[in-house]
Every structure is written in C-alpha cells, then in structure tokens.
Amino acid sequence: xxxxxxxxxxxxxxxxxxxxxxxxxxxxxxxxxxxxxxxxxxxxxxxxxxxxxxxxxxxxxxxxxxxxxxxxxxxxxxxxxxxxxxxxxxxxxxxxxxxxxxxxxxxxxxxxxxxxxxxxxxxxxxxxxxxxxxxxxxxxxxxxxxxxxxxxxxxxxxxxxxxxxxxxxxxxxxxxxxxxxxxxxxxxxxxxxxxxxxxxxxxxxxxxxxxxxxxxxxxxxxxxxxxxxxxxxxxxxxxxxxxxxxxxxxxxxxxxxxxxxxxxxxxxxxxxxxxxxxxxxxxxxxxxxxxxxxxxxxxxxxxxxxxxxxxxxxxxxxxxxxxxxxxxxxxxxxxxxxxxxxxxxxxxxxxxxxxxxxxxxxxxxxxxxxxxxxxxxxxxxxxxx
Amino acid sequence: xxxxxxxxxxxxxxxxxxxxxxxxxxxxxxxxxxxxxxxxxxxxxxxxxxxxxxxxxxxxxxxxxxxxxxxxxxxxxxxxxxxxxxxxxxxxxxxxxxxxxxxxxxxxxxxxxxxxxxxxxxxxxxxxxxxxxxxxxxxxxxxxxxxxxxxxxxxxxxxxxxxxxxxxxxxxxxxxxxxxxxxxxxxxxxxxxxxxxxxxxxxxxxxxxxxxxxxxxxxxxxxxxxxxxxxxxxxxxxxxxxxxxxxxxxxxxxxxxxxxxxxxxxxxxxxxxxxxxxxxxxxxxxxxxxxxxxxxxxxxxxxxxxxxxxxxxxxxxxxxxxxxxxxxxxxxxxxxxxxxxxxxxxxxxxxxxxxxxxxxxxxxxxxxxxxxxxxxxxxxxxxxx
Numbered sequence: 089x090x091x092x093x094x095x096x097x098x099x100x101x102x103x104x105x106x107x108x109x110x111x112x113x114x115x116x117x118x119x120x121x122x123x124x125x126x127x128x129x130x131x132x133x134x135x136x137x138x139x140x141x142x143x144x145x146x147x148x149x150x151x152x153x154x155x156x157x158x159x160x161x162x163x164x165x166x167x168x169x170x171x172x173x174x175x176x177x178x179x180x181x182x183x184x185x186x187x188x189x190x191x192x193x194x195x196x197x198x199x200x201x202x203x204x205x206x207x208x209x210x211x212x213x214x215x216x217x218x219x220x221x222x223x224x225x226x227x228x229x230x231x232x233x234x235x236x237x238x239x240x241x242x243x244x245x246x247x248x249x250x251x252x253x254x255x256x257x258x259x260x261x262x263x264x265x266x267x268x269x270x271x272x273x274x275x276x277x278x279x280x281x282x283x284x285x286x287x288x289x290x291x292x293x294x295x296x297x298x299x300x301x302x303x304x305x306x307x308x309x310x311x312x313x314x315x316x317x318x319x320x321x322x323x324x325x326x327x328x329x330x331x332x333x334x335x336x337x338x339x340x341x342x343x344x345x346x347x348x349x350x351x352x353x354x355x356x357x358x359x360x361x362x363x364x365x366x367x368x369x370x371x372x373x374x375x376x377x378x379x380x381x382x383x384x385x386x387x388x389x390x391x392x393x394x395x396x397x398x399x400x401x402x403x404x405x406x407x408x409x410x411x412x413x414x415x416x417x418x419x420x421x422x423x424x425x426x427x428x429x430x431x432x433x434x435x436x437x438x439x440x441x442x443x444x445x446x447x448x449x450x451x452x453x454x455x456x457x458x459x460x461x462x463x464x465x466x467x468x469x470x471x472x473x
Numbered sequence: 474x475x476x477x478x479x480x481x482x483x484x485x486x487x488x489x490x491x492x493x494x495x496x497x498x499x500x501x502x503x504x505x506x507x508x509x510x511x512x513x514x515x516x517x518x519x520x521x522x523x524x525x526x527x528x529x530x531x532x533x534x535x536x537x538x539x540x541x542x543x544x545x546x547x548x549x550x551x552x553x554x555x556x557x558x559x560x561x562x563x564x565x566x567x568x569x570x571x572x573x574x575x576x577x578x579x580x581x582x583x584x585x586x587x588x589x590x591x592x593x594x595x596x597x598x599x600x601x602x603x604x605x606x607x608x609x610x611x612x613x614x615x616x617x618x619x620x621x622x623x624x625x626x627x628x629x630x631x632x633x634x635x636x637x638x639x640x641x642x643x644x645x646x647x648x649x650x651x652x653x654x655x656x657x658x659x660x661x662x663x664x665x666x667x668x669x670x671x672x673x674x675x676x677x678x679x680x681x682x683x684x685x686x687x688x689x690x691x692x693x694x695x696x697x698x699x700x701x702x703x704x705x706x707x708x709x710x711x712x713x714x715x716x717x718x719x720x721x722x723x724x725x726x727x728x729x730x731x732x733x734x735x736x737x738x739x740x741x742x743x744x745x746x747x748x749x750x751x752x753x754x755x756x757x758x759x760x761x762x763x764x765x766x767x768x769x770x771x772x773x774x775x776x777x778x779x780x781x782x783x784x785x786x787x788x789x790x791x792x793x794x795x796x797x798x799x800x801x802x803x804x805x806x807x808x809x810x811x812x813x814x815x816x817x818x819x820x821x822x823x824x825x826x827x828x829x830x831x832x833x834x835x836x837x838x839x840x841x842x843x844x845x846x847x848x849x850x851x852x853x854x855x856x857x858x
Contacts, residue, residue, distance in 0.1 A: 089577055109609065134716075143529045147612065149604035150559035150721065153848045157607075157721045165737045167716030168849065169565045172555040174535035180554045184569055191576035192474055219534035222542075224494065227532065331519075331552030336535065336542045352550045463538045464553065 092189045094470065095196075095320035096125025096309035097435040102420030103273040105303040110146050110204040113305035115158040117425075118200050121307035122159075126319055129161040132309075133194035135168040138181035138201035140423035144216045146204050151424075155200050174220030174459025175376060177201065178306070178427020179331075179466030185310055186329040186468070195313040201428030202305035213301045217423070220460045222337040234298060236338055236461055237377040238290035244345040244379060250394055252292055256283040257397045258381040259296045259417045265404055266414025268445035273302050273420030283378070297378040302420035306428040308435075322439040327452070328360035329468040336463050347380075347462035351387040354456060357467035361452075365389065368469070369450040370437055371408065372430040374458035375415040384456060385410065409447045412437065427457030427466065434470040477574045479855065480581075480705035481510025481694030482820040487805030488658040490688040495531050495589040496543040498690035502810075503544040503585050506692035510705055514546040517694075518579035520553040523566035523586035525808035529601045531589050536809075540585050559605030559844025560761060562586065563691070563812020564716075564851030570695055571714040571853070580698040586813030587690035598686045602808070605845045607722040619683055621723055621846055622762040623675035629730040629764060635779055637677055641668040642782045643766040644681045644802045650789055651799025653830035658687050658805030668763070682763040687805035691813040693820075707824040712837070713745035714853040721848050732765075732847035736772040739841060742852035746837075750774065753854070754835040755822055756793065757815040759843035760800040769841060770795065794832045797822065812842030812851065819855040 098120025100113050108116075114137070122129060137152030148154060152168035171181040178201035185197045205213050214234075218227040226236065244250055260280055266272040278296060286294035310326065317323045334349035335341050341348070358365055365388065373388075375381035385393035389408070396402060402410035413419045413433035416426050434453040436442045452471040458464065483505025485498050493501075499522070507514060522537030533539060537553035558565040563586035570582045590598050599619075603612040611621065629635055645665055651657040663681060671679035695711065702708045717737035723729045743750055750773065758773075760766035770778035774793070781787060787795035798804045798818035801811050819838040821827045837856040843849065 111609070135718075141528050141534055143526050143601070143604045146608060147604055148608040149526055149557060150844050150848060152558065153718055153721045153844065154607070156718055157725065162718060162720040162725070165717040165719065165734050167738075167851075168558075168718045169569065169716065170557040172534060172557055173537065173553075184554065184573070187576045187578050188569070188572045190578065191572045193572050193575065216528070219528045219532055222539070223531060223533040224496070331554065332550040333520075333538055333541050333547060333553045334550065335547040336538045340542065340547065349550050353552075459535050459538065463535060466552075 089190050090312050092186055092310055092312050092326045093317045093323040094308055094326060094435055095311050095316055095323050096121040097432045098124055099271055099306040099429055099432045100304050101271045102302045102304035102422060104206045106206060110148060110202055111154055111158040113303060114155040114200055114202040117305035117307040118155065118159040118198060121309050125309040127316060130164060131196055132161060132166055132198050133196055134188060135166055135198045135200065136181040136185040137168060137170045138177035138424040138428055139170055140172060140175060140177050140203060141216050141219055146207055173464040175423045176427060176457045176459030176464040176466045177424045179457025182431055182468055183329045183331055183466055186326050189310060189312050196311040196316060198307060198309055199428060200307040201425035203422035203424040204303050205301045205422060206303050210301055225337045234293060235290040237379055238293045240345050240461060241292055241379040244383065247345055253280060254394060254397055255378045255382040256280050258375050258378040259283050261402050262375060262411050262415035262417035265412045265445050266418025268443060269414045269419055272414045272418055273300055274418045293377060299376045299416035299421035302422045304420055304422035304425045306425045306432050308428060308431055324435055324438050324470050325473050327469040327471050328357045330356045330360055331466040333464050334462050338461065345383060347383055347387050349462055349465040350384050353465040353467040354388050357469050361469040363452060368452050368454045370412055370447050370453040371410045372413060372433055372455040373411060374456055375411055375417050376421060380461060404445050404447050412445050412447055430455035430457060431470060438472055474575050475697050477571055477695055477697050477711045478702045478708040479693055479711060479820055480696050480701055480708050481506040482817045483509055484656055484691040484814055484817045485689050486656045487687045487689035487807060489591045491591060495527065495533060495587055496539055498688060499540040499585055499587040500543040502690035502692040503540065503583060506694050510694040512701060515549060516581055517546060517551055517583050518581055519573060520551055520583045520585065521566040521570040522553060522555045523562040523809040523813055524555055525557060525560060525562050525588060526601045526604055531592055558849040560808045561812060561842045561844030561849040561851050562809045564842025567816055567853055568714045568716055568851055571711055574695055574697050581696040581701060583692060583694055584813060585692040586810035588807035588809040589688050590686045590807060591688050595686055610722045619678060620675040622764055623678045625730050625846060626677055626764040629768065632730055638665060639779060639782055640763045640767040641665050643760050643763040644668050646787050647760060647796050647800035647802035650797050650830050651803025653828060654799045654804055657799045657803055658685055659803045678762060684761045684801035684806035687807045689805055689807035689810045691810045691817045693813060693816055709820055709823050709855050710858050712854040712856050713742045715741045715745055716851040718849050719847050723846060730768060732768055732772050734847055734850040735769050738850040738852040739773050742854050746854040748837060753837050753839045755797055755832050755838040756795045757798060757818055757840040758796060759841055760796055760802050761806060765846060789830045789832050797830050797832055815840035815842060816855060823857055
C-alpha cells in the first residue's frame with residue numbers, strides 16, 4: 089500500500105474561548121493547517137470532522153458540513169463526514185482519513201476536530217460528557233464519567249498496590265509540560281500536594297485529576313500525493329493508525345481497571361508500523377483522568393510504568409516522555425479536538441518546533457486517543473521516515 | 474483496486490417501536506445481517522455505525538461502541554466507529570466502510586444504521602431533526618427543515634413551472650410501494666387528493682409530503698474476502714460509493730432549489746462505476762420531502778424527470794422505478810438507518826427477493842442518501858456483477 093503523510097497542521101489555543109463559536113474555531117484551525125501545508129482549499133478531496141457532542145452542546149449536527157462551509161470549501165462540493173467515537177473522535181477521524189487516502193479514493197484530505205463546551209453550564213457539560221457512557225446501565229443510575237474513573241482508581245490501588253500519590257503524578261507532569269506550550273488551556277505548574285488537597289470530584293479523584301472542559305479546534309492535512317509531499321516543508325509519515333473497542337459498560341468487563349482495547353490497539357499500531365515499543369520516543373496519551381493515564385502507560389509499557397511514574401521518567405527531558413503537549417489535563421480537552429491535537433503535537437515535536445518542551449531527537453511518536461474509559465481506543469504512530 | 478461486495482443484509486421493521494430500545498434494534502438488524510452472510514461475529518474486522526442524533530434522542534453518544542456491545546462483539550475488541558452526516562449518516566457509513574475495505578486495512582466489515590426517535594415528543598423530535606440545519610443562521614431564527622423545504626418548493630414552482638400536484642406524486646408512489654413491503658412504517662395506499670388535502674406542515678407541504686418520525690435499524694456485511702464472497706448466497710458488488718457536500722445554509726447557495734452536491738455525487742458515482750445513467754434500473758432516493766424527491770430525480774435525470782413523474786414512470790413496474798422500498802416516506806425514516814436500508818432494499822431487489830414489488834431484471838441500483846436539504850449527498854451503485 090502507498091504511504092500517507094501529514095503535510096500540514098494547525099490549532100487554535102485551547103481554553104474557555106467565549107468569544108469564539110464552534111464554526112470560528114474550526115475554520116481558524118483548518119485555515120492554519122492549509123497554510124502550513126502550502127496548499128489551497130481546491131487541493132482538498134475530502135474533509136473528516138471530529139466532534140463528539142455538537143448536537144447537545146450547540147444544537148449542531150452535521151458538523152463536518154459546517155466546518156467545510158466556514159472553511160470556505162463548500163463551493164467545491166468537497167465531501168465532508170463527521171466521525172464520532174466519544175472523546176476518541178479525533179483519533180478516529182485521523183484513522184478514517186488515513187484509510188480513505190490509503191484506499192486510493194482520495195489523494196489529499198483535511199482532518200478537523202472541534203468542540204465548543206463552555207456555552208453550557210459545567211453541570212450540563214458533565215451530563216453531556218456522560219453521553220459517552222452507557223445511558224441505560226450507567227448514566228441512568230447516576231454514574232458520571234468521574235465517578236466511574238474513581239471506582240477504577242480504587243480497584244487499581246487494590247489490584248496492584250499502586251498508591252494515590254502515583255497516579256497523582258500525571259497531572260503534575262502534564263502541567264509542567266503545558267506551562268511550556270503557548271496554546272495550553274492551563275500554563276501553571278502544580279505540585280503533587282496541589283493534586284491531593286484539591287476539592288474532590290469523586291473521591292479519591294480531585295479536580296486536578298481530571299481534564300478540564302475546554303473549547304478548541306485542531307486540524308491536519310494528510311496526503312499521498314507525491315508532489316504535495318515533496319513541496320511540504322516537513323512531511324511526516326503516518327506509520328500506522330488502528331483502533332480497538334471494549335465493552336461500553338464497565339460492569340461487562342472482566343476487570344474494570346484493565347483497558348483491553350488500549351492494549352490491543354497500541355500493540356497492533358506497533359505491529360503495523362513494524363516497530364518495537366522501545367523505538368517510540370514520545371507518547372501522547374489520553375489523560376482525561378490521572379488514573380486513566382497511568383493504566384494506559386501500563387498497557388503500553390507493562391507494570392514497569394508504575395515505577396517510571398514514581399521515578400520521573402515521563403518528563404520531556406527524561407527517558408520516556410509522556411504528554412509533552414501538556415496532555416488533555418493542561419493543554420485542554422475539547423473532546424472532538426483532543427485526538428487531532430495529539431497529532432499536531434507530534435508534528436511540532438518531529439519538526440523540532442516544540443520550543444522549550446522539545447524532546448531531543450524524537451523519530452517516532454505514538455498518539456493514543458480514547459473514548460469513554462477504554463471503550464474506544466485509537467492509536468497512530470507518526471514518524472520521520 | 475480490489476472489489477468489495479455486500480454479502481449480508483438485515484433490517485428491523487421501521488415504525489413507532491415503543492417496545493424496542495436503540496440497542497435492541499441495532500443488535501436485531503446486526504444479527505440478521507450476520508446470519509444472512511452466513512458468518513460469525515469473529516469474522517468481522519470493524520463496525521461502522523450510522524446514527525444522527527443519539528445524544529439528543531436517547532442521551533447516547535459513542536453509539537457504534539454500544540452497537541458492538543449489544544451485538545455481542547465487544548469481547549473481540551473490534552473497532553467500532555460512528556459516522557454522522559445528518560440524515561446521510563447511513564450512506565456515509567457505507568462509504569467509509571467501503572473505503573476501509575478497499576484500502577486493504579479490513580477484509581470484512583459490518584455497517585449498522587439505527588435511530589430511536591419516538592422516545593421524545595414529536596415537537597422535540599422536530600427540533601432535534603433541525604440540528605442538521607445551520608444552528609446560527611437557520612434554526613436560531615425559527616426555521617425548521619419543513620419550513621425550508623416549503624421555501625424550496627415555492628421557489629421551484631416559480632423557477633420551473635412545476636405544479637404542486639407534480640411533486641405530490643412522490644408520496645403517492647412511495648405509499649404504493651410501501652404497501653407491498655412488510656417492514657414498512659406505513660402500508661396504506663394514498664391518492665393525490667390525500668396529499669393535497671392533509672393538514673399543512675409548512676404551506677404548501679402537508680404531512681403527506683414529509684417522511685415520518687420512525688424507529689428502526691438496518692445492517693449490512695461487506696467484504697473483499699474471496700472465500701466469504703464465494704460462500705455467500707448472493708454477493709452483490711458495490712460498484713461505486715462517493716459523496717459531495719454543499720453549503721449548510723440555504724441562503725449561501727446560488728440557487729436554493731438546485732442540489733449541486735446531489736448532481737455531483739450521483740454523476741461521480743456513475744463515472745466511478747463506469748455506467749451511463751440509462752444503465753441504472755432502480756433509484757432509491759432520499760424523499761424526506763416530496764419536493765426533495767423531485768429535485769433529486771431532476772439532478773439525476775434532468776428536466777425530463779418532471780414529465781416522468783406526471784406520466785407515472787417511477788412505479789416499480791414502469792420504466793424508471795423510484796423508491797420501490799416505499800422510500801423514506803412510507804417505509805419510514807429513522808435517520809441513521811435510512812441510508813443503510815436503501816442498500817438493504819437494493820440487495821432484496823437484486824436477489825429477486827422483493828416479493829410483489831420486485832422490479833424485473835434489475836442489474837444496477839443507485840442509492841442516494843442526503844443530509845439536510847442537499848447539504849451532504851452520498852451515492853452508491855450496487856449491482857450484480
């Protein structure tokens with residue numbers, strides 16, 4: 089099969105962006121990506137839009153058509169399809185775009201992820217976020233994503249002997265990295281005590297264990313067109329992109345604190361890329377909750393991940409950099425955009441454009457995007473060729 | 474590129490199915506499609522779920538993960554992605570599945586479309602349906618899809634001289650065909666006077682000019698696996714599948730009563746299939762509104778379509794059969810399922826299993842699924858080889 093490259097990337101700032109609408113955010117990111125790729129809208133064969141809950145947040149479905157419209161490409165009749173997989177929507181859109189280009193049907197495709205979450209009160213936002221859980225067996229009975237994550241955390245402590253302080257490291261790492269990223273929602277550095285002493289969201293998880301409610305958009309241009317790849321300043325190859333799913337309800341799973349889909353999708357992404365995990369230089373993972381971040385790293389690196397967390401090996405200047413963007417926790421989590429931003433971060437790092445948080449000599453980056461608590465898992469590996 | 478076949482199809486009845494939940498409908502259709510293909514869940518590499526507004530209708534996002542769960546395939550970690558393109562979601566899911574199989578990434582894929590619309594009052598349902606319009610420039614100002622369709626109708630009368638009675642033929646044809654289909658929402662035959670004298674939804678359109686609010690699910694199994702294709706009783710080739718988009722807002726378009734995206738996607742579907750339009754034996758189109766049905770046929774066949782409508786040439790036993798399933802109008806319109814059911818109908822017709830509404834010697838069927846009023850247009854051509 090032919091190779092597929094990322095030839096352009098763009099993002100808005102993530103945060104509480106009350107002055108910007110869904111459509112403005114999407115078109116800002118889209119236009120930046122087009123300009124970055126050095127191409128025009130006419131060069132795009134299709135658009136894949138990632139959005140989790142536009143219908144509920146801003147009464148807007150058919151979001152991909154809206155993005156196309158406001159990016160000024162509607163006149164060209166470019167097919168525009170929305171991809172949804174809970175908060176894995178961004179990664180899933182990249183996967184579908186990758187497959188569509190690989191199939192030969194399209195040469196050059198735009199991937200845009202966007203979510204506008206702060207137009208509703210936060211309790212409403214949390215209800216909408218709960219839409220990615222099982223409505224009949226979880227949310228109907230009052231479960232929220234945070235309360236389920238808290239149960240996962242308690243069970244994981246019981247199963248593995250991991251301590252509260254261990255997974256509390258994840259937000260600390262994220263804020264350290266996020267402080268060095270100008271598009272971050274949060275740029276403050278925090279300490280482990282800040283995480284432990286903050287108000288509970290659902291015991292033992294505090295507000296610092298959870299990613300924020302954010303607005304934002306990110307976009308990519310991917311292509312298999314040899315001329316466009318040659319003209320691009322820093323084309324980066326998508327070495328693999330793949331997905332796996334688990335049961336929607338936690339109670340259906342054999343173990344609530346293991347993410348089988350994550351294990352499967354990250355493993356198959358490595359296989360498809362022809363890489364050992366040791367060859368991955370940077371991991372951008374889905375730290376919607378601190379405990380979810382830790383379990384993902386365990387699924388990828390094994391139990392050793394717990395020790396690495398404790399020993400500070402996940403910082404940008406250490407052996408296994410994780411979430412050098414600031415992650416969902418500090419860079420922000422506009423659901424549909426988060427997975428697309430992970431790829432934007434990979435582009436910045438692999439181009440050497442990541443400023444003070446630059447990882448040295450990074451050649452392969454794994455990005456892992458997750459819907460619900462391990463329900464949908466999408467992994468891509470992006471690298472210099 | 475390699476050929477892709479539909480090897481299994483299944484559907485629930487469409488209608489007001491108060492005793493069945495979203496998940497029950499989806500799994501019923503999915504299991505029927507698997508049994509029809511003569512394969513097991515283990516044989517599926519991925520699932521594409523079409524759903525327009527699960528988040529709003531039944532508080533459920535990540536719908537594809539839910540479908541996988543209730544179809545009993547979650548244990549297999551099969552990737553499950555939801556596709557949304559307004560009421561073109563079903564066609565768009567088929568397109569993505571087709572491209573994913575064509576790319577070589579997957580061999581055999583399930584496509585499921587489902588919508589559960591009758592759990593909310595009809596005024597709420599109509600608001601949710603409005604989510605496929607432009608929230609800021611249309612629905613915010615009180616426009617509904619029906620009122621915009623009514624404007625399109627008036628403009629089309631003005632532009633072309635077409636008469637109210639002409640497009641009122643579409644529901645009459647649909648009900649005639651739907652009366653012969655046991656999975657139809659409506660099985661009553663109606664006359665042109667019934668359409669004209671029914672209560673207005675938005676003048677000049679009456680309730681009989683509009684497709685109903687329905688529950689239902691449909692599913693397909695598509696494959697490029699030679700063994701599975703050989704084992705299937707009636708494999709049918711997807712000769713092409715393609716999409717095009719138009720502006721989301723009607724006011725942005727050069728002409729509100731022309732559907733440029735429909736013209737483009739139907740034309741390119743023919744080109745990709747290597748067929749002249751004269752070789753298409755049956756058209757399943759998106760008659761969400763009678764006027765939309767007429768305009769689609771004009772985009773496909775030219776102005777001649779108006780005369781054909783008047784002369785009764787769109788019946789199953791005439792020269793250009795249209796919506797032999799009963800269409801969205803009579804067979805029903807559970808948004809995400811409608812586009813998938815169009816392919817199920819193509820399968821029934823091409824296998825010769827369509828009972829009293831069987832079109833004789835059909836070899837090529839065009840299915841056209843639309844999001845909004847011509848915003849997203851997805852066309853596939855399915856045929857005996």
